[in-house]
Amino acid sequence: MNTTTRCRKYAWSASALALLAMPALAQMHPERIAELEEQLTALTEQLGELKAELDEAKDNGSIETIRKDVEANKVAIRATQSSTAFTEATSVTHLSGYASADYVSVEDGPAAFVANFNPMFHFLYDNKILWEAELEVEVEENGDTNIGLEYTTVDWFLNDNLTLVAGKFLSPIGNFRQNLHPSWINKLPSAPAGFGHDGAAPISEVGLQIRGGNPVGNNGRITYAAYVGNGPKIEGEDGEIHAVEAEGFASDPDDEKVFGGRVAFLPMPNLEFAVSGATGDVAVVENDGADLEGDPKRGYTVFGFDANYRWSNLDLRGEFVSQEVDAAALSVAPENTKWETWYAQAAYRFGGDSNWEGVVRYTDFKSPHADDTQEQLALGVNYLIAPSAMLKFGYESNEGEPGEITDADRWIVQIAFGY
Amino acid sequence: MRTKLFTLVPIAAISAVLGLGMLAAQTTAAAEEAKATTQSDPMQFVNGSKTWANTCARCHNMRDPKSLRDDQWRAAIAHMRVRAGLTAEEAKNVLVFLQQSN
Structure with a gap:
């Protein structure tokens, strides 16, 4: 007999014994059967109760409520996962910027609409390094579109208190140019005289900058910036220095860098005093509209002071900037030349949460050229459409050389939006 | 020579600051990590x-x-x-x- 046949024989024998034994086992434990019957009865009752509860839940909508809760929880879990991704992703990109549209009416001149927008790009990597850039896109009088690079910098967060800024950056001289000039921030539709192109205040610089800040005491703060850059270029015309172009150049014909910075002290959060300045050598590189090489180097100095104060709905600002190019006897434009400008501005938001704001600003810009010199009183009323959107109504009373554009009063209506 | 000094000294100063910054960056990274654990x-x-x-x-x-x-x-x-x-x-x-x- 082989093993398989033997196993089959044993299996049949065991099965037959088990069948014979079952009635005998049942007869041996009648109390156990009664116990099982009791349990069966109890379970049947419980099942009936559950069925009744289920029917009741169906009738009053509880099941639907539970189903919605479960769906809501799923959505919340997905949102949390998404939010976590937003919070913890290594790289972040952000498109920002501002735009404005103006209607400008000049005394004894044609009125016109103008428009521009400034897209800003931010790319942050791991809270260590930030690339940021801003373009300036505007419609010119002849209909062409003018595109300029306001700034492009790589900002490396060196430590808690210092950031290295490399590239083309807004000039840290003063406060208006680096912090207040965007149309959705500036409380008047125009920049103060002397704070625009070819004025007294530098616009931007190409080079390296380190900047940061630190709390002082319980409520105070100090902020600082120091930079080295290519410096401005000088334009000559008719034997005089016509303008200091301080708009950031990727060349340095005089091969001398300009060094500068700004230090601000805030004894309390709503009060700020700051001094700023820069010095270096510059040279005339354009004379009577033509490029010029070899004009002698000469000293260049810019100095600024600014103060800001906020109290309740009142916002006060003031700023002074002086820019000077030294004399150079052998230059095509040999004389010392100096520009100065200052402004004082007060803005008041009417009522507690009112959307209306009144602004007044006085500016005095002194240029070595009479046709650029301007004294201006600007009045404005703003309606705050949103925290970053304003409708501005402005009037400028301008005093300049008679017959020049600097002497013409202006009405400006502007809608500005920071996004 | 004087001009070169005026150019080199600030650049050296900036380099020194950068060097210190890089050293401090280690501290900053550690601090950031510590802060991340205390977000709540x-x-x-x-x-x-x-x-x-x-x-x-x-x-x-x-x-x-x-x-x-x-x-x-x-x-x-x-x-x-x-x-x-x-x-x-x-x-x-x-x-x-x-x-x-x-």
């Missing part, structure tokens, strides 16, 4: 709200925390850290406040 610290929210209220209005109207998503605030606050001279800790606190308020 309610004082971050409180201090962030104070810094937000005291700093933003120095230049512009206060923007609604709901105006940007969490990730957008990260980039915006990094930008404002540079502009406003905030410390890393202050910027982190403001970010926590904005992300929990939007």
Whole structure:
């Protein structure tokens, strides 16, 4: 007999014994059967109760409520996962910027609409390094579109208190140019005289900058910036220095860098005093509209002071900037030349949460050229459409050389939006 | 020679600052890591709200925390850290406040 046949024989024998034994086992434990019957009865009752509860839940909508809760929880879990991704992703990109549209009416001149927008790009990597850039896109009088690079910098967060800024950056001289000039921030539709192109205040610089800040005491703060850059270029015309172009150049014909910075002290959060300045050598590189090489180097100095104060709905600002190019006897434009400008501005938001704001600003810009010199009183009323959107109504009373554009009063209506 | 000195000295000074910065970057990274573990610290929210209220209005109207998503605030606050001279800790606190308020 082989093993398989033997196993089959044993299996049949065991099965037959088990069948014979079952009635005998049942007869041996009648109390156990009664116990099982009791349990069966109890379970049947419980099942009936559950069925009744289920029917009741169906009738009053509880099941639907539970189903919605479960769906809501799923959505919340997905949102949390998404939010976590937003919070913890290594790289972040952000498109920002501002735009404005103006209607400008000049005394004894044609009125016109103008428009521009400034897209800003931010790319942050791991809270260590930030690339940021801003373009300036505007419609010119002849209909062409003018595109300029306001700034492009790589900002490396060196430590808690210092950031290295490399590239083309807004000039840290003063406060208006680096912090207040965007149309959705500036409380008047125009920049103060002397704070625009070819004025007294530098616009931007190409080079390296380190900047940061630190709390002082319980409520105070100090902020600082120091930079080295290519410096401005000088334009000559008719034997005089016509303008200091301080708009950031990727060349340095005089091969001398300009060094500068700004230090601000805030004894309390709503009060700020700051001094700023820069010095270096510059040279005339354009004379009577033509490029010029070899004009002698000469000293260049810019100095600024600014103060800001906020109290309740009142916002006060003031700023002074002086820019000077030294004399150079052998230059095509040999004389010392100096520009100065200052402004004082007060803005008041009417009522507690009112959307209306009144602004007044006085500016005095002194240029070595009479046709650029301007004294201006600007009045404005703003309606705050949103925290970053304003409708501005402005009037400028301008005093300049008679017959020049600097002497013409202006009405400006502007809608500005920071996004 | 004098000119070269005037050029070299500030560049050397900047290099020194950068060197110190790189050394300090290690400390900063460790500090960031430590801060990441204390994100639920309610004082971050409180201090962030104070810094937000005291700093933003120095230049512009206060923007609604709901105006940007969490990730957008990260980039915006990094930008404002540079502009406003905030410390890393202050910027982190403001970010926590904005992300929990939007």
